[in-house]
Amino acid sequence: MPRYLLSRLGSLVLSLVVASVVIFVVVQVIPGDPATFMMGLNATPDTVEALRHSLGLTGPLPLRYLHWVGGMLTGDLGTSYTYRVPVAGLVLQRLQVSLPLTVYAMVLSSLLAFPAGMLAAARRGRGADLAVMGATQLGVAVPNFWFAMLLVIVFALRLRWLPAGGFPGWGGGLWPGLRGLTLPAVALALPQAAILTRVMRSALIETLSQDFIRTARAKGLSQGQAVRRHGLRNALIPVLTILGLQFSFLLAGAIIIENVFYLPGLGRLIFQGITQRDLIVVQSVVMLLVAAVIVVNFAVELAYALVDPRLRR
Amino acid sequence: MTLLSVRDLSVAIHGRPVLNRVSFDLAPGEVFGLVGESGSGKSMTALAVMGLLPHGAEVGGQATLAGTGLIGLPERRMCALRGREIGLIFQEPMTALNPMQTIGDQVAETLLIHGAASRGEALRVARQRLDRVGLAGERFPLERFPHELSGGQRQRVCIAMAIALRPKLLIADEPTTALDVTTQAQILDLLRGLVAEEGMGLMLITHDLAVVAGLATHVAVMQAGRIVEAGPTETVFRTRADAYTRALFAAAHHVPRRTPRIGSRPMLTVDRALRRYPLARRPFAPPRFFDAVKAVSLRLNAGESLGLVGESGSGKSTLARAVLGLDPLQGGAIRLFGEHPVGPRMPDALRAGLQAVFQDPYGSFNPRWRVARLVAEPFHLMPAPPADAAERVAAALTDVGLRPEDGQRFIHEFSGGQRQRIAIARALITRPEVIVLDEAVSALDVRVRAQILDLLCDLQDRHGLSYLFISHDLSVVRAITDRVLVMQAGQIVEEGPTDRVLDAPEHPYTRELVAATPKIPPGWMEDDDAA
Numbered sequence: 001m002p003r004y005l006l007s008r009l010g011s012l013v014l015s016l017v018v019a020s021v022v023i024f025v026v027v028q029v030i031p032g033d034p035a036t037f038m039m040g041l042n043a044t045p046d047t048v049e050a051l052r053h054s055l056g057l058t059g060p061l062p063l064r065y066l067h068w069v070g071g072m073l074t075g076d077l078g079t080s081y082t083y084r085v086p087v088a089g090l091v092l093q094r095l096q097v098s099l100p101l102t103v104y105a106m107v108l109s110s111l112l113a114f115p116a117g118m119l120a121a122a123r124r125g126r127g128a129d130l131a132v133m134g135a136t137q138l139g140v141a142v143p144n145f146w147f148a149m150l151l152v153i154v155f156a157l158r159l160r161w162l163p164a165g166g167f168p169g170w171g172g173g174l175w176p177g178l179r180g181l182t183l184p185a186v187a188l189a190l191p192q193a194a195i196l197t198r199v200m201r202s203a204l205i206e207t208l209s210q211d212f213i214r215t216a217r218a219k220g221l222s223q224g225q226a227v228r229r230h231g232l233r234n235a236l237i238p239v240l241t242i243l244g245l246q247f248s249f250l251l252a253g254a255i256i257i258e259n260v261f262y263l264p265g266l267g268r269l270i271f272q273g274i275t276q277r278d279l280i281v282v283q284s285v286v287m288l289l290v291a292a293v294i295v296v297n298f299a300v301e302l303a304y305a306l307v308d309p310r311l312r313r
Numbered sequence: 314m315t316l317l318s319v320r321d322l323s324v325a326i327h328g329r330p331v332l333n334r335v336s337f338d339l340a341p342g343e344v345f346g347l348v349g350e351s352g353s354g355k356s357m358t359a360l361a362v363m364g365l366l367p368h369g370a371e372v373g374g375q376a377t378l379a380g381t382g383l384i385g386l387p388e389r390r391m392c393a394l395r396g397r398e399i400g401l402i403f404q405e406p407m408t409a410l411n412p413m414q415t416i417g418d419q420v421a422e423t424l425l426i427h428g429a430a431s432r433g434e435a436l437r438v439a440r441q442r443l444d445r446v447g448l449a450g451e452r453f454p455l456e457r458f459p460h461e462l463s464g465g466q467r468q469r470v471c472i473a474m475a476i477a478l479r480p481k482l483l484i485a486d487e488p489t490t491a492l493d494v495t496t497q498a499q500i501l502d503l504l505r506g507l508v509a510e511e512g513m514g515l516m517l518i519t520h521d522l523a524v525v526a527g528l529a530t531h532v533a534v535m536q537a538g539r540i541v542e543a544g545p546t547e548t549v550f551r552t553r554a555d556a557y558t559r560a561l562f563a564a565a566h567h568v569p570r571r572t573p574r575i576g577s578r579p580m581l582t583v584d585r586a587l588r589r590y591p592l593a594r595r596p597f598a599p600p601r602f603f604d605a606v607k608a609v610s611l612r613l614n615a616g617e618s619l620g621l622v623g624e625s626g627s628g629k630s631t632l633a634r635a636v637l638g639l640d641p642l643q644g645g646a647i648r649l650f651g652e653h654p655v656g657p658r659m660p661d662a663l664r665a666g667l668q669a670v671f672q673d674p675y676g677s678f679n680p681r682w683r684v685a686r687l688v689a690e691p692f693h694l695m696p697a698p699p700a701d702a703a704e705r706v707a708a709a710l711t712d713v714g715l716r717p718e719d720g721q722r723f724i725h726e727f728s729g730g731q732r733q734r735i736a737i738a739r740a741l742i743t744r745p746e747v748i749v750l751d752e753a754v755s756a757l758d759v760r761v762r763a764q765i766l767d768l769l770c771d772l773q774d775r776h777g778l779s780y781l782f783i784s785h786d787l788s789v790v791r792a793i794t795d796r797v798l799v800m801q802a803g804q805i806v807e808e809g810p811t812d813r814v815l816d817a818p819e820h821p822y823t824r825e826l827v828a829a830t831p832k833i834p835p836g837w838m839e840d841d842d843a844a
Contacts, residue, residue, distance in 0.1 A: 217365055218403075218475070219426060220392050220395040220426050221422075233413045
């Protein structure tokens with residue numbers, strides 16, 4: 001186990017370094033001067049030069065890179081050009097929406113997908129399986145913003161159970177915050193649950209044809225007991241992989257849903273950063289997101305080892 | 314008193330009959346052998362008794378275990394019987410255990426699922442049972458995972474699981490088929506001991522007549538879902554009343570007619586060949602290696618059949634790959650026809666002179682190609698396909714006992730034996746002089762195996778081929794080879810004329826191999842020996 005942990009940790013650090021270099025090079029070095037780009041065509045050379053200076057675009061490249069990385073490590077992500085506030089604060093603010101929303105959506109999608117996938121696998125080819133597979137087909141095919149609008153019409157406008165949009169913040173306690181995130185989380189969770197259900201079902205079907213399931217039956221376990229005690233854990237590896245991918249995707253990929261519900265999330269921050277040519281924000285937020293993906297992958301790999309003893313070496 | 318009584322058991326799966334009025338009795342403390350070829354219904358009989366038939370199965374007839382009717386018993390009551398009254402062991406120990414659970418938990422589960430013990434008590438019994446099957450606590454703590462054990466050790470865990478609740482009936486379905494002979498001998502010993510000690514009845518399903526001869530008191534021969542002959546083992550072996558039984562037994566120790574014409578020209582010479590694999594590196598440690606083949610030398614002469622025997626992991630197949638020029642050597646040399654070096658970069662024309670036939674014929678064919686194209690595949694080793702390519706394919710198919718028209722069919726339309734014939738036709742198409750046969754008949758049923766051995770000898774006769782025959786099966790090697798090499802841990806430990814090595818082995822390892830090979834008692838097959 002320590003060796004596995006060390007090697008995973010090594011690849012985590014290496015990926016972070018490589019990713020940071022790539023992002024740095026793409027934003028700062030590749031043709032086109034960020035300052036000119038940000039100021040637009042009518043800027044005078046003096047103002048551009050001033051901006052270049054304030055962006056830290058002067059000086060040798062390696063030094064600029066180290067300065068940027070050093071800043072990130074100490075929590076200084078630079079100052080946003082358009083907002084005129086530290087990027088770190090902006091990101092923290094947005095994370096208060098995006099992180100809970102992601103976790104909320106993942107919990108909902110797992111709660112839906114695990115039982116549905118198990119049911120479909122156990123009743124393979126029969127009515128329940130066909131119904132579940134039909135529903136997942138729909139879930140994959142229909143775009144989530146359409147679901148979102150449907151949810152708003154039904155639960156916000158007609159039934160008036162939940163707010164139609166906006167986020168009250170966590171200041172008023174847990175409940176108002178959760179209420180604000182419920183409809184967006186459901187809209188995000190449905191397509192993810194559809195994919196997860198399919199993966200769960202096929203992984204479980206594959207596992208159920210294995211010899212050790214027959215052994216379990218020969219010991220006197222019922223079909224259901226064999227699935228729960230021996231099938232599930234063996235089917236978990238592909239499911240964990242998908243869960244990891246979905247987490248990273250939801251963290252920044254919720255932009256359309258954030259727009260539908262007027263949520264101040266990370267996705268909108270990047271979108272605004274790009275449209276307003278705020279490269280400081282873009283560079284830092286992209287790096288943070290890449291770091292999140294890498295860390296999530298690391299966590300998923302640790303989870304593999306927890307599930308599968310053959311990986312603990 | 315009977316323990317298990319099966320009467321007129323019939324099974325059809327989706328309307329297709331697989332068992333036809335099977336009847337037999339099994340007494341406590343008795344070993345009942347069920348023999349037959351693949352597809353004869355042996356395993357189906359076991360699954361029907363266990364109530365574990367696949368979906369779509371219709372069952373007729375009766376099976377009674379100690380007075381309880383098993384057929385038509387509700388699933389809930391069947392679950393209570395499985396594991397408690399009937400234990401079941403399968404063929405594939407490598408996959409029969411859950412890779413995610415410790416062996417202790419898996420053995421203890423048998424007790425827990427039947428509510429027979431508390432968790433602590435169940436683990437204590439698991440320890441006892443593992444000790445009993447020869448996995449002592451100091452080397453095999455309960456916390457071990459299956460992947461840390463060898464095949465034989467895993468099969469012992471499966472046995473411990475099956476006997477954890479001391480069932481009255483133990484069903485073993487090909488329990489040693491996937492194991493090496495020395496391991497097989499130990500597992501059979503263990504089963505024999507358990508039957509004697511616990512007084513349980515053992516239903517032993519196997520295709521291996523010698524295994525049955527050594528273990529079973531009663532035997533039944535199955536063919537196409539029916540029992541064609543049954544009785545006390547010795548009687549069945551001596552009388553062989555049924556025609557199928559006679560054919561099966563004759564095939565089991567069939568010796569092809571051979572007239573070896575061995576020349577002195579060396580076809581294949583291996584000179585101190587070394588195959589070395591790097592092992593996973595630890596940081597800051599010197600690199601470590603594993604030598605799978607250690608300085609092996611051998612010589613195959615024109616027209617000769619050379620056997621190479623050894624257990625799994627001895628390096629046989631690694632050597633075969635090197636001989637075929639698929640992997641590079643890290644030392645020594647391999648030469649073809651006395652002069653041409655063999656290796657990954659050998660010229661194609663040379664490869665055409667050296668062909669191979671492997672164990673699994675189906676896996677080595679592209680299922681979307683017609684047989685004629687499959688057989689013609691080695692032509693790419695030649696600068697251009699010969700002008701008479703079609704005739705040569707037809708001739709090769711005729712050579713191996715198929716019809717030229719068979720070239721237009723697909724591989725799934727053929728039986729296992731026919732597929733192996735096609736693999737041989739493919740190996741012959743470039744008119745090679747040396748053929749490497751790596752476990753080429755190991756997956757075949759005995760009657761098919763006998764035919765393929767005949768075919769190989771006939772082809773050798775007609776085309777003057779040289780064979781390097783790699784097998785773990787000593788009886789096959791005895792039937793078809795002139796000389797034999799015994800390989801252990803990457804080295805040749807004994808070499809000599811086949812009869813001499815197998816009748817009077819000199820090296821302790823060879824002696825162990827020969828002793829572990831199950832044999833039918835010499836007197837039982839007398840009239841056959843006379844013939």
